[in-house]
Amino acid sequence: MIINTGQRTDIPGFYAEWFANRLKEGFVCVRNPYNEQQVSRYQLDPSVVDAIGFCTKNPAPMFSYMDLLKDYGQYWFVSITPYGRDIEPNVKDKHQLIRDFQHLSDLVGVDSIGWRYDPILLSEKYTLDYHINAFAQIAEALDGYTGTTVISFIDLYPKVRRNFPEAREVPPADRISLGKELIAIAKKHHMVVKPCAEGDDLAPFGADCSGCMKLSDYEKAIGARLIAPKKKGARAECACYLSCDIGAYNTCKHLCRYCYANAEQTLVMELSRQHDPTSPFLIGNYRSDDQIHDVPQKSWIDRQLCLPILE
Secondary structure (H helix, E strand, C coil): CEEECCCCCCHHHHCHHHHHHHHHHCEEEEEECCEEEEEEEEECCCCCCCEEEEEECCCHHHHHHHHHHCCCEEEEEEECCCCCCCCCCCCCCHHHHHHHHHHHHHHHCHHHEEEEEEEECCCCCCCHHHHHHHHHHHHHHHECCECEEEEEECCCCHHHHHHCCCCCCCCHHHHHHHHHHHHHHHHHCCCEEEECCCCCCCHHHCCCCCCCCCHHHHHHHHCCCECCCCCCCCCCCCCCCCCCECCCCCCCCCCCCCCCCCCCHHHHHHHHCCCCCCCCCCCCCCCCCCEEEECCCCCCECCCCCCCCCC
C-alpha cells in the first residue's frame, strides 16, 4: 500500500521529528478531518507499506532521518517556485532549496523525485516573462536531478480567496503561451512537464497530461508493479493516485497565500502549538471518545513480476 504525507501539510518541513518517531514506533494515528472522533491507525512497516509519498517545500529536516526510510519505497515532490515573501512568507531561500533538492536526488535517485513549479499566478510583479526566466534558471540547476516537473495555475478556492483576495485566475491564452514556453525549457533540461489537473490543452505541445502522481510513478520509483485498489483523485480533474494521507489541515507554517489547506494564520498557529513530537497524532493526542479503526493493510507489490519499470 501507499502512505501519503503531503496533501494536507508539509510533514518533512515542520514535523520531521514526529514522523521519525512514528517510523520508529511503527504506527501512526490520523483523525478524520470531517469527523474527529473517527481515527484511522496505520502500520508503518515496509512489509505492508510499499511506498511513502512526500510533498514538501523543505525536505532538509528529514535528511538526518533518511536511514529510517531506507527499507521503504519513496517518491518525493519538492516545490520550488519563484515567489518572494509577499506570497510565501516562510519558505526558505530558494538557492538553498535547489541544493537540498540536488542532495535529496542523490539520496533517493532521479526516478524518486519530481519538481513542482506550482501554482502559477500572474501579477504586475510576477509576469509571464518573470516566470519564463525563473523557470529556466531553476530547470538548469535541476538538470540531471529529476525527469519530471509539475505545473498548475492558481485555483481560487474559498480559502484562497479569503487569504489572497487580490489573486486572479490566469487567462486561458496566458496558460497556453506560458505552458508552451515552460515545456520547451523543460525538454531542453531533460524533463517532462506534467500539468496538474489542467486538462489536455498543453498535450499538443509535449506535456504529459495523464496525471502528476500516478500509480505508475510509484512503480517506476520502486521498480515493481503494484496491484492496487482503484482510487479517485482529490477532485474530478485529478488523475493522481492519492490514498491514506497522515497529515492534518491548518498546520502548514509556510503560510503561503495561495494554500488550499490552511483556513487562516491564527488557526494554523493555534493547532501547531498542540503538536507533540512523541504523540501518535500529528496534532494533539488520544481522546476519551476516540473511535479507533485499525486499517487493513497489505503489500500491493506483484511478486510474480518484479522487473524494472520502463516508460
